[in-house]
Amino acid sequence: MIAFTKMQGAGNDFVVIDERGVPSGLQPAQLAWIANRRLGVGCDQVILLQHDGETDAFVRFLNGDGTESGACGNGSRCIASLLADETGRDAVSMRTQAGILAAQRLGPGRARVDLGAPRLDWQSVPLAEAQDTLHVALDGMDAACCSMGNPHATLFIDDADAIDIATVGPLLEWHGMFPHGANIGFAQVLSASALRLRVWERGAGLTLACGSGACAALVNAHRRGLVGRRATIEMPGGVLEVEWDAAGSVQLCGPTATVFTGTIPRAALPHASLS
Numbered sequence: 001m002i003a004f005t006k007m008q009g010a011g012n013d014f015v016v017i018d019e020r021g022v023p024s025g026l027q028p029a030q031l032a033w034i035a036n037r038r039l040g041v042g043c044d045q046v047i048l049l050q051h052d053g054e055t056d057a058f059v060r061f062l063n064g065d066g067t068e069s070g071a072c073g074n075g076s077r078c079i080a081s082l083l084a085d086e087t088g089r090d091a092v093s094m095r096t097q098a099g100i101l102a103a104q105r106l107g108p109g110r111a112r113v114d115l116g117a118p119r120l121d122w123q124s125v126p127l128a129e130a131q132d133t134l135h136v137a138l139d140g141m142d143a144a145c146c147s148m149g150n151p152h153a154t155l156f157i158d159d160a161d162a163i164d165i166a167t168v169g170p171l172l173e174w175h176g177m178f179p180h181g182a183n184i185g186f187a188q189v190l191s192a193s194a195l196r197l198r199v200w201e202r203g204a205g206l207t208l209a210c211g212s213g214a215c216a217a218l219v220n221a222h223r224r225g226l227v228g229r230r231a232t233i234e235m236p237g238g239v240l241e242v243e244w245d246a247a248g249s250v251q252l253c254g255p256t257a258t259v260f261t262g263t264i265p266r267a268a269l270p271h272a273s274l275s
């Protein structure tokens, strides 16, 4: 049996599998099956918790299409709540592929993670060629790009609800400008301290929220002079708070919830060699 915990943060949902004791041995196609909403449990990302000698856990983020991401803001916040409940400490740390993150439980069902400094140079996003990341031409659209440990493009539009994300998102996610793909955010400026945002996530599609996407939207909006260094980011699944602090780090804060726990019989998984 594979034991799991289903969690969500502002509607961005995760299946958490704890491999700190025994490795699950799950293959990429089996992880993709678990994420599938018709065949498996269903989630935006599967999160694997592994042992780390220096932090509370090594955390890996697997998208629904089986690809791995270096960062996941809402997933990190959910894991922060889980680790805080487990250790009894409000302050926890986790290693990710993008580096060590400090996080805090702010109360039941609320957590903040420090996602570190955004990377603004084209090589770090990465883009396919030298560009000013503040204005990247994408099929006639003007995107602002950055890395939050994973690649993001933010498009500023008048009405975030009017865009046909299911059509435009997949075209831009694997646009030739993004050799590693990108998460595509459609942001509407509501005020100097509020954005409305919808995100087409790389490897997961349309989600109810995206934490690193919210951070990228705040960073890119601030770089363009559209908002201050702190804003609420309204997404279909909930509201996140983001601050690009004086030290240059991006702080992401918002709700977290454990939804249910369960087990998956190994026999139900697709055979690794057939999938």
Ligand SMILES: N[C@@H](CCC[C@H](N)C(=O)O)C(=O)O
Pocket (backbone or CB within 6 Å): 012, 044, 045, 061, 063, 068, 069, 070, 071, 072, 073, 074, 075, 150, 151, 183, 201, 202, 203, 204, 209, 210, 211, 212, 213
């Ligand atoms: N849900 C996320 C981002 C997950 C990874 C992303 N799809 C990628 O491939 O970069 C978040 O809250 O940041």
